[in-house]
């Protein structure tokens with residue numbers, strides 16, 4: 001089997017999720033840099049890999065894929081140990097549910113509408129759209145409340161072991177926590193804060209997200 005190739009920027013949450021899964025599996029990979037801030041994901045060579053102009057794109061054994069949830073499930077099937085999906089149907093639907101919540105609501109609320117205007121835009125010399133951030137706060141609050149409810153008393157979203165859901169949520173919450181709005185929301189969901197603490201001790205997280 002060939003070594004997987006991830007095309008994207010190391011700062012991207014979705015790129016991080018794919019790299020976290022590969023690290024959890026102990027699979028070496030190549031990261032081919034596509035600069036997010038410079039907009040290289042909208043350039044012709046990347047659009048061949050990902051026609052929607054997003055990152056990451058992923059190559060393995062002569063096949064090319066995009067869409068992170070699909071890539072994560074592929075990684076889990078092709079590299080079997082350790083399993084990143086629970087063994088039971090209820091465990092698996094939980095993980096799939098949390099992954100879908102991130103893709104459908106959590107990423108937009110936390111990253112597109114809070115982290116990017118609050119942190120990334122000012123770091124590039126622009127001004128925060130306060131109305132955009134304000135409007136996103138209820139959705140971000142619901143995101144945290146729901147994933148807190150779904151985590152319940154378990155250590156991880158799929159139960160006792162780390163799953164794909166944990167690897168999709170963590171990079172998103174790490175950036176949300178870098179905003180005052182995110183800090184206030186996390187203070188209100190201590191079980192999620194504690195889960196972030198557990199996740200931060202993992203070797204995969206230290207390898208892929210060293211400064212966060």
Ligand SMILES: N[C@@H](CCC(=O)N[C@@H](CS)C(=O)NCC(=O)O)C(=O)O
Pocket residue numbers: 012013014015041053054055056066067068069
């Ligand atoms: N549904 C896509 C979402 C990927 C995505 O939104 N990636 C972000 C980086 S974390 C991106 O490419 N943003 C750049 C843009 O939207 O222009 C997937 O699962 O791959």
